[in-house]
Amino acid sequence: MFYDNLTGLLRVLVVAPLAYVWLIAVLRVTGKRTLAQLNAFDFIVTVALGSTLATVVLSNSVSLAEGALALGLLALLQLVAAWASVHVSALRRAVTAEPSVLLRDGRPDLDALLAQRITEQSLRQSVRSAGYGGLELVALVVLETNGKLSVIPTSQAGSGSASIDL
Template sequence: MFFDNWDGLLRTFVVGVLAYIAIVALIRVTGKRTLSKMNAFDFVVTVALGSTLATVLLSKDVALAEGVLGFCVLIGLQLIVAWTSVRSQFFKDLIKAEPTMLLHRGEFLHDALIDARVAPEEVMAAVRSSGFASLAQVEAVVLETDGSLSVVGPSSDGSTSALSDVPLPSKAAGLADLAS
């Protein structure tokens, strides 16, 4: 249970070092985007790379060459998805989620919170961690496509250009029109 033989340990060590070198080399060749968290597909690739690495390390049934091929397939697919989404608006719309506004000008957007399955307390925690003491000080809180919460404070010139790609729910849009 605790120890089978030295061969298993030696295999794990040698394969671990070589697989590590292979994955680092592939990531260096393919660029920073390979391990980004810009969308759900990026996250899936990151998790799948880790799972593949663990399988190569611990399963005697999977050869190092098979694991390196698995790394190449995953990274290649991620590159194809990223390349295509940058060049095709249709494909981008198909695979990428939109950011969701959860709080606008200090007011919770309750329907958006429910749809996104985010509790108001989670939004308040994000506001606090961004250094704001009051929701009224916040222009918006956005649930980003990678699952993180962005807190946008008021700008000195009144501009909200950072929110231009975030759809404002219709109820909040009506509130914004009334406030203007």
Template sequence: MENWIYAALPILGKVLVTVILIFSIIILITRISGLRTFAKMSSFDFASTIAIGSILAAVVMNTDQSILKGAVALGGIVAFQTIFSYVVRTSQSMQDLLTNDPMMLMYQGEILYENLDKTNVGEDDLIAKLREANVIHMHEVMAVVLESTGDMSVLHSSEDTTVNKKLLQDVVGIPEYATFNDAD
């Protein structure tokens, strides 16, 4: 009998074999489809990673689930992710429709409160990210961008400089007064 403290030895053995097999399947699928499988390049990639983890957990923890069913589900998610990323990469209109644009949250040491409101990001979250990026002075911050993945990128320098225009490609919410350099 299984309870919250004890599980029968055959059940534990099945869980162990399932872990080995399903992880082997994930490794095989990742080798075939590439490392992008677990990248957080877009919100869709992030959702795919969560779904893969959920399937993995369901197959391992539910002894009534078949490994084949889990493998097909994993393969289906990765195949759909591959098709989705191809469509987004090759069609600008689909990219505009299906992906979020990165948003400027801070520029040249100035917090862009209107953009914080648009993205539902609090000033405290922004400040925490600045601390995480080892920013010492606000004037060191050249730009903070909320990426399409939900991550924040902090571009900072102790030198008086401007951001390379290429680094802010496709970023929305850039102030009209922004200046860039084209060097590099």
């Protein structure tokens, strides 16, 4: 019930630290952008890296070498995709979504809410979670490319230069 055999436990004790150190090395080489989660594609790669690490550590059918190759390949593919999306606008549009303004100057954009499948209740919740008691206090609520809601209060809207692409 607690373990099948001592060999399995020893395998985990040996493979887990080695795979972990390898993943750290791969992430250091490929850079911070690999785990930045700036969009949904980045999030998927982060989950895939975690899933691969868990499989390498826990599955007897996956060798450390196979797992190391898989981790390195996922990070390399993410690096190539991120580089290409910066340099090839068509690929950038395919890989990343555009941010969506859900509320502007205290008024919800009902069409944008409907298109993004977000209820007015969820919009109000995001405003409350940001610490504001009224929609009229908010200049923008933006559904970002990574799926998070940014709430920008009127008092902090400044020149609007952060929202120039919206």
